[in-house]
Amino acid sequence: MIKSLAGTVLVAAAATSLVAAPANASTAASTSVAATASKAAITARPQLIRTNASFGRCRNTCRVEVRIRNVSRKNLFDVKLNVRLTVNGRRAGTCYDYVGGIRARKVRHASCTVRTSTLNRLYNRYLDGYTGFRYRANTSVAYRYYR
Structure with a gap:
């Protein structure tokens, strides 16, 4: 199943x-x-994974790197990553990545890059001195497994 x-x-x-x-x-x-x-x-069962997000270069494009760790004894497959980036509390863009399968108790790394005109505009306003540039990423990982 x-x-x-x-x-x-x-x-x-x-x-x-x-x-x-x-x-x-x-x-x-x-x-x-x-x-x-x-x-x-x-x-709504307990989640079988733990994630840890970090940033690469984040200016007019942001690279978000996520470490996905399978904490269960089940092999996961069809793992997908969605990232929603906000800058100063405003939506700046989204990106996604197909991770594939993660064996039991193993780790996979995934990353994606956000490139949007909104992010570019927010960074230009930061360079002009009008606002700050506080960025945050919300990650969501979907997966399937055999029971």
């Missing part, structure tokens, strides 16, 4: 299903919401 996990998506789905029912809903509706929430809680 093949399972697929993307931790942030499953956890967000569980949170929205709990909020969906109004306060004056009937007991049947609240029971179905509780059943959906418990079903979502079952699918």
Whole structure:
């Protein structure tokens, strides 16, 4: 049996299903919401990976390097990396990379480069002295494994 996990998506789905029912809903509706929430809680299993992001050169293009460590005893395959870059709290761009498979208890490195006009504009404003240049990357790793 093949399972697929993307931790942030499953956890967000569980949170929205709990909020969906109004306060004056009937007991049947609240029971179905509780059943959906418990079903979502079952699918939001512990993550099998740990990530550590670092930056290469980050000016008008940013290179984001991520170390992905498989902490489980299961072989992962179809591993994908998504990176969302923000500068001064504003979205500056995204990039993705296909990592492939990660054997049990092993490490793979992935990297991608963000090149957008928004990032270029934010860096030019920094060079002109109008703003700072505080960058941050949010990473999301999706993977599949055999159970």
